[in-house]
Structure formats: structure tokens, C-alpha cells
Amino acid sequence: xxxxxxxxAAIVATACFVIAASAQAGxxxxxxxxxxxxxxxxxxxxxxxxxxxSGFNPAAPPPPVASAPPQxxxxxxxxxxxxxxxxxxxxxxxxxxxxxxxxxxxDDVKQEYRQNQAKSAAAAGAVVGxxxxxxxxxxxxxxxQQQAAQTESQAAAYDQANQGCLLGRGYTITP
Numbered sequence: 001x002x003x004x005x006x007x008x009a010a011i012v013a014t015a016c017f018v019i020a021a022s023a024q025a026g027x028x029x030x031x032x033x034x035x036x037x038x039x040x041x042x043x044x045x046x047x048x049x050x051x052x053x054s055g056f057n058p059a060a061p062p063p064p065v066a067s068a069p070p071q072x073x074x075x076x077x078x079x080x081x082x083x084x085x086x087x088x089x090x091x092x093x094x095x096x097x098x099x100x101x102x103x104x105x106x107d108d109v110k111q112e113y114r115q116n117q118a119k120s121a122a123a124a125g126a127v128v129g130x131x132x133x134x135x136x137x138x139x140x141x142x143x144x145q146q147q148a149a150q151t152e153s154q155a156a157a158y159d160q161a162n163q164g165c166l167l168g169r170g171y172t173i174t175p
Contacts, residue, residue: 027173027174027175028043028166028171028172028173028174029171029172029173029174030170030171030172031170031171031172032170034169034170034171039171042166042169042171043166045165046161046162046165046166046169047162049161049162049165050158050159050161050162050165051158053157053161054154054155054157054158054161055154055157056151056154056155056157056158057158058155058158061151061155062147062151077129078125078126078127078128078129078130078132079122079123079125079126079129080122080125081125081129082121082122082124082125082126082128084118085121085125
């Protein structure tokens, strides 16, 4: 959860930086005697062109990845499924391997055997369920990081296109 917050904060900070950098009229100076009205018109046109060429609109940055809430209980689910499967498998194995010996054993001995097999399978299932849960979380985090990187790349392309357009129209951009 904390990783999602950090990724979202990075996206918002990048968008705010781009908006602030591109909207900063004090950083753009006319070099060919353009009027304030012409400067506003040129800035609006350059921002529009930059948005079209980069696919990024600083006024409406893309929303964060809509991901499902983090999975919980992976180990428990894995243990439950594997435990049930282990008990059923123990019954089948007991009859296959033991044959008459298994049939002659008391119900308590059969029950203990099935319980031991179920416990072993549940432990393995808990490990598998936990691993699956961690794998899902990594995939979600990777998608969020990929979107943040893509947004950052688009914002940089927007900024570069906007600055190039303004330079081409006879403006100086100061950082």
C-alpha cells in the first residue's frame, strides 16, 4: 500500500512540475519584440502542439493504475486447499499402498494418517499461497512503476516540444 502511495505521489509531483514549468510566464522572454498578447497566443499554441505531439496534457495527467486492493490470505487459502487435497490423497494412497493392511487399521489410525498428510500438504500449500500472493503484489507494483515512468517520459517529451516550439517562435526560455 505504501508503495502505491509513493508511486502516485511521484506521478502527481511530475505532473505538477510540468504544469508549473510550462505555465511559468516569467521564464519565457520575447526576443523579437512580441507583445504580451502575441506571447500568450504563442504559448497557448505551443502548449497545444506539445500536447498533440507528446500525448501528454499537463492539465489532465493520466489517472493512476486502477488496481485491485492487495490480496490478503494467500497462505490461508493455499493451506486450506492443499490440506483438503492432502487428506483426500491420503485416503487414496492408504488404500492403494496398504490394501488390506489399511483396511484392517482402526479408524483412529486412519484418521491420524489422514491428518498428518493433510498437515503436511497444508504447510506446503501455505508456502505456495504466500509465494503467489507476493508474485501478484510484485506484478501490481511493476505496472504502477511502469505507468509512472511512462507519464514521466511523456511529461519530458511535452516539455521538450513546448520549449522547442517557443524557441522556434523567437522566445528565450530561462530555467
